[in-house]
Amino acid sequence: MINIVLMGPPGSGKGTQAKVIAEQLGLIHLSTGDLIREEQKKDTKIGKFATQLIDKGKYLPDDIVIQMVKQKVIDNPKAAGFIFDGFPRTVDQAKTLDEFLNLRKTPLNKIILLDTTNEIIKERIKARALVEGRADDAEDVVDTRINTYKTQTLPVVNYFKTGYLFAGNRGIETIDASKTKEVISEEIINLLKEPEQVEKTQ
Numbered sequence: 001m002i003n004i005v006l007m008g009p010p011g012s013g014k015g016t017q018a019k020v021i022a023e024q025l026g027l028i029h030l031s032t033g034d035l036i037r038e039e040q041k042k043d044t045k046i047g048k049f050a051t052q053l054i055d056k057g058k059y060l061p062d063d064i065v066i067q068m069v070k071q072k073v074i075d076n077p078k079a080a081g082f083i084f085d086g087f088p089r090t091v092d093q094a095k096t097l098d099e100f101l102n103l104r105k106t107p108l109n110k111i112i113l114l115d116t117t118n119e120i121i122k123e124r125i126k127a128r129a130l131v132e133g134r135a136d137d138a139e140d141v142v143d144t145r146i147n148t149y150k151t152q153t154l155p156v157v158n159y160f161k162t163g164y165l166f167a168g169n170r171g172i173e174t175i176d177a178s179k180t181k182e183v184i185s186e187e188i189i190n191l192l193k194e195p196e197q198v199e200k201t202q
């Protein structure tokens with residue numbers, strides 16, 4: 001069992017990398033953004049509520065997102081592990097995930113931060129907006145998303161640097177996310193190959 005958190009600002013490549021790593025290691029890719037977008041597509045109550053917030057670059061309330069994540073973990077008891085993409089995004093979400101996984105005796109193994117500049121983020125999202133048409137990729141919304149990330153999610157980096165509970169606390173690993181997709185995937189895989197992780201997955 002291996003549980004990995006992939007953090008980073010909007011457009012830093014969390015989804016791109018989580019997909020590759022999940023395929024290579026046989027993990028479940030758990031993206032809260034994707035789960036929320038599914039609710040929007042199905043036009044559920046949560047989906048309708050989400051649209052009012054996401055399209056303005058704001059986060060959903062913690063309790064809703066936490067419930068979605070817990071349910072997904074509980075529904076997959078035989079998973080080889082999870083790669084959390086875009087979760088946790090607030091300190092309360094981080095504490096809850098940390099405690100929840102510890103109680104299940106499947107603690108977090110690695111926290112990876114994809115770090116890059118606002119210029120690169122904006123370029124990538126602008127390019128994606130032309131093909132995918134995500135409402136929150138509109139230029140003015142991207143600025144709010146970046147600000148929301150700074151105010152609400154950067155404190156999570158600190159939480160993982162200093163306060164988290166899981167066994168073998170080794171802080172947070174930062175990767176330069178301005179590199180190519182392939183180089184970043186390789187760097188992540190190498191981080192996960194460190195001896196302690198190999199032991200845990202054998």
Ligand code: AP5
Nearest residue numbers: 010011012013014015016032033058059060086124128181
């Ligand atoms: P979410 O869907 O998670 O969006 P995000 O964090 O804003 O990030 P993105 O999905 O836009 O980017 P990414 O980092 O996945 O990059 P990607 O791989 O796509 O969340 C959306 C919204 O849902 C949030 O704003 C919030 O409202 C809500 N939400 C989600 N989780 C929540 C939570 N936990 N709590 C509360 N609310 C929550 O790459 C971007 C583009 O760049 C792609 O086109 C890709 O092909 C390209 N690219 C990727 N890597 C590279 C590279 N190395 N070089 C060149 N191009 C690259």
Ligand code: MG
Nearest residue numbers: 014015033086
């Ligand atoms: Mg994403």
